[in-house]
Amino acid sequence: MSRLPEFDRTAVIDKAMLVFWQRGYSQTTVTDLVHATGLNPGSLYAAFGNKKGVFLEVLEAYNRTFLERIRRMGEDGRPALAALREMLATIVEDTVSGRNRQGCLAVNALLEMAEHEPDVASRLCAHNERVRQAFARLIADAQADGDIAPGRSADALAAFLVNNLWGMRVMCRGAVDRAALDAVVDGILTGLTGRLQAADGRDRPRR
Amino acid sequence: MSRLPEFDRTAVIDKAMLVFWQRGYSQTTVTDLVHATGLNPGSLYAAFGNKKGVFLEVLEAYNRTFLERIRRMGEDGRPALAALREMLATIVEDTVSGRNRQGCLAVNALLEMAEHEPDVASRLCAHNERVRQAFARLIADAQADGDIAPGRSADALAAFLVNNLWGMRVMCRGAVDRAALDAVVDGILTGLTGRLQAADGRDRPRR
DNA sequence: CAAGTTATTGAATGTCCGTTCAATATCCAG
DNA sequence: CTGGATATTGAACGGACATTCAATAACTTG
Numbered sequence: 001m002s003r004l005p006e007f008d009r010t011a012v013i014d015k016a017m018l019v020f021w022q023r024g025y026s027q028t029t030v031t032d033l034v035h036a037t038g039l040n041p042g043s044l045y046a047a048f049g050n051k052k053g054v055f056l057e058v059l060e061a062y063n064r065t066f067l068e069r070i071r072r073m074g075e076d077g078r079p080a081l082a083a084l085r086e087m088l089a090t091i092v093e094d095t096v097s098g099r100n101r102q103g104c105l106a107v108n109a110l111l112e113m114a115e116h117e118p119d120v121a122s123r124l125c126a127h128n129e130r131v132r133q134a135f136a137r138l139i140a141d142a143q144a145d146g147d148i149a150p151g152r153s154a155d156a157l158a159a160f161l162v163n164n165l166w167g168m169r170v171m172c173r174g175a176v177d178r179a180a181l182d183a184v185v186d187g188i189l190t191g192l193t194g195r196l197q198a199a200d201g202r203d204r205p206r207r
Numbered sequence: 208m209s210r211l212p213e214f215d216r217t218a219v220i221d222k223a224m225l226v227f228w229q230r231g232y233s234q235t236t237v238t239d240l241v242h243a244t245g246l247n248p249g250s251l252y253a254a255f256g257n258k259k260g261v262f263l264e265v266l267e268a269y270n271r272t273f274l275e276r277i278r279r280m281g282e283d284g285r286p287a288l289a290a291l292r293e294m295l296a297t298i299v300e301d302t303v304s305g306r307n308r309q310g311c312l313a314v315n316a317l318l319e320m321a322e323h324e325p326d327v328a329s330r331l332c333a334h335n336e337r338v339r340q341a342f343a344r345l346i347a348d349a350q351a352d353g354d355i356a357p358g359r360s361a362d363a364l365a366a367f368l369v370n371n372l373w374g375m376r377v378m379c380r381g382a383v384d385r386a387a388l389d390a391v392v393d394g395i396l397t398g399l400t401g402r403l404q405a406a407d408g409r410d411r412p413r414r
Numbered sequence: 415c416a417a418g419t420t421a422t423t424g425a426a427t428g429t430c431c432g433t434t435c436a437a438t439a440t441c442c443a444g
Numbered sequence: 445c446t447g448g449a450t451a452t453t454g455a456a457c458g459g460a461c462a463t464t465c466a467a468t469a470a471c472t473t474g
Contacts, residue, residue, distance in 0.1 A: 002418075002419035002420035002421080002470090002471065002472065002473095003419070003420045003421045003422085003469075003470045003471045003472085004420085004421080004470085004471065004472090005420090005421065005422095006421075006422080006470090022322065023322070023323070024233075024318075024319060024322075026231075026233045026234060027233060027323065029460080029461065029462080030461075030462055030463080031460090031461085031462095039422090040422065040423055040424065041423090041424080041462085041463070041464085042421085042422065042423065042424080042463095042464080042465080043421070043422060043423085045462095045463070045464080046420090046421070046422085047421095050462075050463075051462065051463090101322075102322065103318060107318070107377055108318050108319075110377065110380050110381055111231075111310060111314070111315050111318045111319070111377065111380055112231060112315075112318070112319055114380040114381060115229065115230070115231075115308075115309065115380075116230070116234065121380075121381065124381055125381045125382040128378075128381055128382065129382070132387070149403065151403070152393075152403075153390070155386075155390075156386065156387070156389075156390030156393065156394075157390065157394065159384075159386075159387035159388075159390040159391055159394075160390050160391050160393070160394030160395075161394075162374075163371055163374035163375060163378060163387075163391045163394070164370055164371060164374055164394075165374070166373070166374040166377040166378065167369075167370035167371055167372070167373040167374030167377070168370060169377070170314055170317065170318065170373040170374070170376070170377065171370060171373065173317050173318055173321040173322075173328075174317055174321060174328065174331055174332045174335055175332040175335065175336070177366075179362075179363065179366075180339070180363070180366035180370075181366075182363075183360070183362075183363030183364065183366040183367050184366055184367050184370045186359075186363065186367070187363075187364065187366075187367030187368075187370070187371075187395075187398035187399070188367075188394075188398065190397065190398045190401055191394035191395065191397045191398035192394070194397055194402070194403040195401070196356065196358070196359075196401040209440085209441060209442065209448075209449040209450035209451080210439075210440045210441045210442085210449075210450045210451045210452085211440085211441065211442090211450085211451080212450090212451065212452095213440090213451075213452080236430080236431065236432080237431075237432055237433080238430090238431085238432095246452090247452065247453055247454065248432085248433070248434085248453090248454080249433095249434080249435080249451085249452065249453065249454080250451070250452055250453080252432090252433065252434080253450090253451070253452085254451095257432075257433075258432065258433090
């Protein structure tokens, strides 16, 4: 019936993601997107409407990937708390190595755009909620394993965990200090389990 | 010898602060600053060099105020942990009431500008370090009071606390959920003290 | 192959931005 | 009162920005 688009929409979004992630929304120009994606302005506008349209689709892809990674954490055989520990260790490693210096696209976007772009804000709030629920499921598993004290609501503990993740997404934009990051992880695990952590990362036995 | 400036530099910076705080750096136009301060472009540029010069002075004033507030926390008669608890309660109140919706100017700036403005980034890192030290002093006091277990480094606990504060500065830009905020505060106190918190906010006695 | 439809191209457009500057006003020293 | 120095004014400027569009190319259907 007509000519078909030549580009791979997913690949275009992935390339645009890198640009928005690195530069932020308002510092990214359409010219940047044109260079990064290889599409001309006309094609970009035909496919996505405008700059914000590109960004919304980028954000959706980013959030979906992020959420899937969390949900997959509960699906291998490992105990949930061990999976959580490994995730935190990975964040620390990525931050110290500099792989994480651009932070989290969603957190960056929330701070940059929440005030003036209600639809971006509402999507990010919904995303946050889903993230918290995914972690709550993981925490409930850890409670069932006996690794986290069962008395407190998994949802509440997940809120605490997410708060720390967002905090680390801020921290990683500034000076990187391994000791501070380790201390944060330690505090998270203590806050979750209610038990002081031993130096080897296992719970310290209660006296 | 010559004509004197007519404006109050401090008042101008305070007015500019509100604009940058609400809109972010790159979304704030010089015209916005002209309207907010009442100064014409020429005077603004004569006094501060350029837009970034205004921002740097705003940031310095903001950070100084912020730091002074923390340092003053240790100077009334109250136990340090009680002062910390009150601070956290105030943050929760301000967030729920919406007084806190624009977040923290310094955190916003770090996420928006760290990548492309090294001098902004370095100032914010130095500020973060001072904030952590101020909290570390407070935590050391609480350890001396016996309210926080003395085994762990006050500096490490302060890093954990600051991480949660920055996390809350992110959270407050999105949906406000009192239960989640209370859960965060609960997790912070558990992480700091190493003891599960009772519903009334006091430490739960260990079994 | 023909007709219809849609994608691609890249130059052009109007707007808004940060910044400058010449003209003017005000102040202080002598 | 006078001269030198600096502050204020607000219009103007060049550049960069998001977006549009007319011309062209490519594909599908019949």
